[in-house]
Amino acid sequence: MRSDIHPVLRPVVFRDRAAGFQLLTRSTLDAQGTVKGEDGTTYPVVDVDISSASHLFYTGTSRIVDTAGRVERFERRYGRTAPVRS
Template sequence: MKNDIHPEYAPVVFRDQGAGATFLTRSTVKSSKTIELDGETYPVIDVELSSASHPFYTGKQKIVDTAGRVERFRRRAAKRQAEDAASE
């Protein structure tokens, strides 16, 4: 490997703003903000979504009513076919 071309890979805390959860991991991202976690000071990156607040992972995902949409489409298609048959 070449020297002095790789970014520094260091511990960083990612903080979910919505849920207040923190995740300590390693990254090359830089930040001027810091946070104290477990007696150590780390750079912190604030994120809007993480697994702690994402609806898919929290089980609060909304179910889309696809059956209603399909039924409305079928009614419109049947109406259009009836209009086309009447005009012939």
């Protein structure tokens, strides 16, 4: 096997600034900044836009679309064009 062809796997902190959530894991990503961990060690940090702490599906704040209300609003606006079959 060839040596020195795999990227370096090291501890990295993924930080969600919107939720104030940090996750320490291992990654091969090149991080620009650093952050001090709870144990006092300095880790490279990768800022992410969405994590499990801020995603609507995982937090339970996702909206349920009211399709019946949308149909009624459409019919009020444009009128009913065809008879309803049952």
